[in-house]
Amino acid sequence: MPSRDFKRTDRVSAELRREIGLLVHAAVRDHALPSVSVSDVETTKDLDWATVWVTALMPEQSTVAVKALKELAPEFRRSLSRSMRLRRVPELRFKYDESVDQGERIERLLRDNPVPPIDDSEKD
Template sequence: MAKEFGRNARVSSQMQKELSFILQRDIDDSRLGFITINEVVVTKDLAVAKVYVTVLNVDEQGKRANVKVLNELAPVIRHQLAKRMRLRHISELRFYYDDSFDTGMRVAELLSDLDKPIDSDQDKQDEG
């Protein structure tokens, strides 16, 4: 039976914290916007880490550009990560855009539109 909070989960959690710190403090690239690390998913053998990010205040093309830059900078980021984490082998980093935030905002918009009353009664009074 697997442990409730196994090694993969601990490594993922620590990697998320360290990557956030590295992107905030160590990586100084003007091409990058305001990036948030949403989740890190590490394979069982810790060989690959899928890093899910969101970028605020950019359009679709800007999101793709930021992810491309992050993947280009992945070796540099991985080197910084190796300095900060006590692991014999640091996972290969692969960055992906996490659209769950955008989807959540769209759902919230749709739900708020449902809350707005339909002004058909008001229109009828204005006509009469």
Template sequence: MAKEFSRSDRVAEQMQRELADLLQFEVKDPRVGMVTVTEVEVTGDLAHAKIYYSAKANTPEQQQGLEKSAGFLRTQLSKRLLLRTVPQLHFVYDASIDNGMKISRLIDDVLASDAASKDK
């Protein structure tokens, strides 16, 4: 019977849980702020991981803070995960939530203008 998920998918899922916990409780860098890990993609050889995150205000300082804390996060992941080598961490801002909110606002504006035109 074949496995439903590849090993890299299972590692990515576990890394997402652990990184969310570490970013919330362990990282002390004030530049990082409140960050939500939306997805983690791990390469097949487990050498690199892309961490997609969203934040209320994406700033270059926040990106820099995440990149600077990558070594600390990697060390903590090595203690929490049973892996021979922990992947290099690469942080990527996920703008999908911002785009969704923008589209929602546009739809609300159109519905409000449509309702106003029907009332006239």
């Protein structure tokens, strides 16, 4: 029997990421929320909880956006129960993904403080 490359939780997480991404995009438009997008979804093994990681176009408005998404989570879950073929849709937890902001900060620091090239002739 061939081994499975993906676990069920991985497949469910990928499907949730697609579906929640569409729901979040519509919520941003309909509720005039700060622009956010879904970067990842992590589902627990028992499929009881799904942590939805979001990034914001303007990081200073991330707390407002995450708070609004947390309030909309029950509505998203209801919508997911209609669109997905799952026995039980996981509870949604929205969290802000700071990795993009940290990457941009590191890139800015490297750009502002370039590392001088190493001169091989000075080694001898």
